């Protein structure tokens with residue numbers, strides 16, 4: 655299966671999703687529990703993914719895969735967007751959209767596989783859908799209870815993890831990344 659990568663996330667849901675997705679394909683482990691929080695200083699997902707990857711690769715001396723993701727609602731000017739983790743979750747989103755008929759939304763995931771400052775690879779994944787009127791379902795995390803993927807009536811939290819794994823922005827980004835990393839050694 656090749657060399658080990660550290661997946662630089664402190665979110666246990668994301669780690670479980672990605673480990674399931676890459677089982678038998680890429681060897682991924684989580685961050686040690688005592689590492690400090692990486693800075694996310696940028697206004698865009700690419701900058702933050704690269705900042706996280708660089709920080710943890712230098713801190714651990716290992717090849718790192720980092721990810722930054724968010725939910726974008728055009729009718730809210732792109733909010734919660736890059737700030738999704740700090741926006742206030744589904745309750746605040748539903749409140750902000752109370753009178754909005756345009757409920758379109760999309761998730762974006764930016765993933766970077768970082769070996770050195772001269773050798774790193776970006777991949778992106780998108781997932782379009784709309785925001786439900788009320789939260790539904792119990793699986794997943796974050797905005798899963800209010801996101802209805804295009805072509806479905808259920809929310810992601812109702813559709814469940816196994817279904818999400820084949821469709822999400824994160825799984826799309828990682829599937830592309832795996833193709834890009836074929837034949838690449840995580841050594842400088």
Ligand code: IMP
Pocket residue numbers: 665721722723724725738739761794795796797798822824
């Ligand atoms: P990050 O850890 O800065 O990348 O934060 C991403 C945030 O975007 C998460 O805390 C969630 O609020 C939201 N988010 C990203 N991906 C998902 C997903 O698959 N389901 C639900 N919410 C997500």
